[in-house]
Amino acid sequence: MSEAWHIGVLGGSGLYEGIELEGQQQIEVSSPFGEPSGPVTTGTVGGVRLSFMARHGAGHAKSPDTVNYRANIDVMKRCGVTDLVAISAIGSLREDMAPTHFVGVDQFIDRTSGRVQSFFSEGLVAHVSLADPVCPRLAALVAGAAEASGSTVHRGGTYIAMEGPQFSTRAESRMYRGWGGDVIGMTGMPEARLAREAELPYAMIGMVTDYDSWRDEEAGVEAFDILAVLKGNADRARAMLDELIATLPETRAPSPVDTALEHAIITAPEMRDKTLVAKLDAIAGRVLG
Numbered sequence: 001m002s003e004a005w006h007i008g009v010l011g012g013s014g015l016y017e018g019i020e021l022e023g024q025q026q027i028e029v030s031s032p033f034g035e036p037s038g039p040v041t042t043g044t045v046g047g048v049r050l051s052f053m054a055r056h057g058a059g060h061a062k063s064p065d066t067v068n069y070r071a072n073i074d075v076m077k078r079c080g081v082t083d084l085v086a087i088s089a090i091g092s093l094r095e096d097m098a099p100t101h102f103v104g105v106d107q108f109i110d111r112t113s114g115r116v117q118s119f120f121s122e123g124l125v126a127h128v129s130l131a132d133p134v135c136p137r138l139a140a141l142v143a144g145a146a147e148a149s150g151s152t153v154h155r156g157g158t159y160i161a162m163e164g165p166q167f168s169t170r171a172e173s174r175m176y177r178g179w180g181g182d183v184i185g186m187t188g189m190p191e192a193r194l195a196r197e198a199e200l201p202y203a204m205i206g207m208v209t210d211y212d213s214w215r216d217e218e219a220g221v222e223a224f225d226i227l228a229v230l231k232g233n234a235d236r237a238r239a240m241l242d243e244l245i246a247t248l249p250e251t252r253a254p255s256p257v258d259t260a261l262e263h264a265i266i267t268a269p270e271m272r273d274k275t276l277v278a279k280l281d282a283i284a285g286r287v288l289g
Ligand SMILES: CSC[C@H]1O[C@H](OP(=O)(O)O)[C@H](O)[C@@H]1O
Pocket: 011, 012, 013, 014, 055, 056, 063, 064, 087, 088, 089, 090, 185, 186, 187, 188, 223, 226
């Protein structure tokens, strides 16, 4: 069965507003998982619905560790989003991925700690596959849109999700390169994990702002350097979104991610925690009934 696209956008550092939408409304959506980062701006472009949330909230009040990733994803799901585009500022761990370039992230190495990693828990256990955390169809559409709107795009890249909020030491930065990391940021996890649990195809487009701290001859990254690159990146991210909406196939064919929970919940029906089942109405209502 095909359906209409509804593109959700999580705007990262420097991207606090989405694109101009027809019939634009700002809505507060509450979640049983707590406070989301802020309201959702929703509307349509050429008949396609788009819903935008600023990941760090108004005025960038939320740090990477205090973003309520579960509430944000839950709210996107409640809004009826079908596919989720994450836009993030990233440091580059490779010479060829230069500041101002875009990287279509396709893998993650999770170095975060102490963040809530799952919607599921005692009383309702689920194990979804995360081998390929990014939806290849959505990633290709996003990368194509970024290229068509004039950005240099690297298709594919491994994102090191670090805890922060401090940037990496030089030794860490060099170690991540040795691990095969291509880019680094602080928010991709647990966001990508939770999107998969919510059966939301997810694609992250990273906007390179700096070379992190692995280049011996250079001073390490500072927030000031990042902010200088962010403004131009935000305009190009908005151009990418305009192009994405304009180039989406007319109808949305199903994605395998739409049914990621199909065989993932392993707690016996009679042992399920009713309170948790109720909280998961938006995330897992499809399979929990
Ligand atoms: C302002 S630099 C560090 C900050 O930027 C990135 O945020 P986001 O992924 O939301 O664009 C990075 O992950 C850090 O949170």
